[in-house]
Amino acid sequence: MTTDSMDAVFQALGNASRRRILDILKGLPGCSVNDVCRYFDTSRIAVMKHLRVLEQANLIVSQKTGRTRHLYQNTVPIQMIHERWTTEYSALWAGRLTEIKYRVEAKPKIRTGKGKRDGRNR
Amino acid sequence: MTTDSMDAVFQALGNASRRRILDILKGLPGCSVNDVCRYFDTSRIAVMKHLRVLEQANLIVSQKTGRTRHLYQNTVPIQMIHERWTTEYSALWAGRLTEIKYRVEAKPKIRTGKGKRDGRNR
DNA sequence: GTCATATGTAACCTATAGGTTACATGATTT
DNA sequence: AAATCATGTAACCTATAGGTTACATATGAC
Known part of the structure; x- marks a missing residue:
């Protein structure tokens, strides 16, 4: 899973209406766009943008x-994030903070051009 | 966990730089703002906005x-989401789609005012 | 064939995201 | 005391989010 697709998944989940749509599709797999619209007070076009x-x-x-x-939920991306997190943060989930391996590497910083007039803003 | 705070958590995670900051803090707990800035090519102010x-x-x-x-990661919100998902989607995680209970309820739709000139957009 | 229905597209509007530069302030160092 | 350093704040800019209305198109019903 690329970082762009993680961006897309989290951004999509960062809205209550969209999470609600996922819940609706979980309960009504194969339902139509208009079916989903019945659960919202906004216009159909707004719902279609969420879709x-x-x-x-x-x-x-x-x-x-x-x-x-016909609309269906796809659980694969959430599963992938879930798996990734359970492996990567497994120590955290269990509350065992001390087991985490520190492995951060600092990339050399170059910061070419684009201004940087006031050095205090670096 | 309220839906607003879920919005905030997912929206915050929906950006690669911010996820990277969490990784950095996981590896360098207690580091300073400038320490974090060394990992990015953007300005310090941009990093501070992410923070x-x-x-x-x-x-x-x-x-x-x-x-x-001094900055520290707080794992509580991610843990809460993780727990919520593992209980709510447990059947999905295991791939047992048929075990899901359907429990969607349609709220009566009122949709007062705010236009709605063209009925086809409902 | 005609008419209603389900969806798609275009143009627009306002608020927010994410970045920048300039400047301000308090703490350390020399 | 003076200089430097870490952080904070303000004002600005451009792109995107999330909503709207109006219109277009394709399909199902009669």
Whole structure:
């Protein structure tokens, strides 16, 4: 999982309406766009934008049959993040802070151009 | 954990620089703002804005001694989300999709005012 | 064929994200 | 005391988020 796709997943999850859509699709797999809209007070277009964000983050998939678009939750990205975290932070989850291996490496900083007039802002 | 704080946590995690800061603090607990800045090519102010977002999401805490501000990761919010997900999506994690209980309830939709001229956009 | 329905697209608006430079302030060092 | 250093704040800029209305298109029903 690339860092860009992690960006997309977390950003998509960073909105209560979108998390709610995932809950709805969990309960009504294959439902239509209008079905989802019934749960919201906002316009259909706003919901469709949320669906677009979720689809680009690969958190949902859609399949069109006729004129209706059927929506399904895709649990793979959340599973991948879950697995990654449980391995990477396993010591933290268990509360065993001392077991964490420190492995941060400082990359040489270059910071070319783009101003930097006042050195105190570095 | 309120939905607002979940918003804050996920939004904070939805940025690679901020996730990187968490990794840095995991490896260098108690380091200063300038220490963190050495890992980035952006200005110190940009890093401080990321730190503000992380602190408002409660993902880091800071303690000032003298003129230096010491930064520490706070694992509680991620632990809470992890726990919530492992209970709520436990069937999904294990790949047992059929075990999920459907429990979505449709709230009556009212949608007062604010336009709605074209009914097709509902 | 006509009409209603489900979805898609375009243009617009306002608030926020993420970056910058300039400047201010308190703590250490010399 | 003076200089330096770590941090904080203010003002600004551009791109994106999240919402709206208006319009377009394709499909199902009668």
